[in-house]
Amino acid sequence: MRTPRTIAVVAHSGKTLDGGLDELRRRITGHGVEKLLWYEVPKSKKAPKKVRKALDAKPDLVVAWGGDGLVQRTIDVMAGSSTPLAIIPAGTGNLLATNLGVPADLAGAVDVAFEGKRKRVDLGKLNGEHFAVMAGIGFDGAMIQDADKDMKARLGKLAYVWAGIRHVNGAAPRAQVKIDGIDWFDDEASCVLVGNVGTITGGIQAFDDARPDDGWLDVGVATAQGALQWARALGTMAVGRSDRSPFVRITRARRVDVKLHSKLQYELDGGAREAAKKLTAEVVPAAIKICVPRVRVPSEQPAAEEALVG
Structure with missing residues (x-):
């Protein structure tokens, strides 16, 4: 899978996870990113404006750092977009991340963002x-x-x-x-x-x-x-x-x-x-493409392993 070259991060500045936003920046830039767009908001209600601004820049990936509120506000804007979304679960419930199997630790969540599978999932739409x-x-x-x-x-x-x-x-x-x-x-x-x-x-x-x-x-x-x-x-x-x-x-x-x-x-x-x-x-x-962990079928072997076996 090609490494995303332009990454947009939309982060709730009041949320913490492991090493925090400084650690998130360090881990993202360690993946050969050419351009990093960074948007911080003090509350989830402020996120939609930043998400729209991020999408206008046509990034290869949007990363949402925060809890359920920020994630919901982000997907509401991104619904129908072809740009994938990666979730860094830095909230209390982390409902969507938990249901999709996204790890609750920063290192694991970033790994899913860059190495995971892009999965199309449904959304509900209630009163618009x-x-x-x-x-x-x-x-x-x-x-x-x-x-x-x-x-x-x-x-x-x-x-x-x-x-x-x-x-x-x-x-x-x-x-x-x-x-x-x-x-x-x-x-x-x-x-x-x-x-x-x-x-x-x-x-x-x-x-x-x-x-x-x-x-x-x-x-x-x-x-x-x-x-x-x-x-x-x-x-x-x-x-x-x-x-x-x-x-x-x-x-x-x-x-x-x-x-x-x-x-x-x-x-x-x-x-x-x-x-x-x-x-x-x-x-x-x-309605939206989200980064989820890859699930390897037990009978499958990576190409390198197949070469060694052969």
Whole structure:
């Protein structure tokens, strides 16, 4: 694979991983890069402008350093682009990186950026904004909103669990959900999730069979109310398939329409958004090219090894 000659880095300056941004620069330039474009932002919301500027320079590769928020903002701009994206997981949850097998250490993530495979993956698009992992409303959206920056800094992924506990006794709103235009659910729902991958916020395996390259979105509705029912639902997810829980219903669709009887906050890839009463999510097949680890088939041997054997 040809080494990318022009690299654009979009980095959240408040995130750290191993040796930090100085180490990232050193490792990138060690790969024979001819031109390095460097953009730092103090918060994820500032990333889109820098990503657009980076793409205007026509780089061979865009590297995103940060957490789920910066990655989501980056893919929203890069959707439909032929330029590959490399993720350096420097956040708390690192949902997309984890689902794609990108290493959680700086050296491993940079190695994937330069030596990994460029894989086309689907994205979801909710109310005009792209997401790569999931979108959620109800209990999930409230949980994300409460897991603030300070809490995540202190507790890591447990911040989402702690925040969630504070919402399990809330009243479940009524939700009407259509799957590809067909009525599918009309009842009280504590949470409605639309996923592109299997593992979601807090490390929960919500969609056991989800794949980011199958052209579908997985859809889940949770009807659990109160701490006891949620404990049973999460316990089933922990030891078996989530769709085995009596409080969870799961299917697939290319378009999902959700109508609520009252406005609720929703979230995209772990980032809270304003309250809404109607949501429309659609799959965007093969929307972005992302660097992922290479998986060698056991029976395959590199050419050099074959030459030695022969």
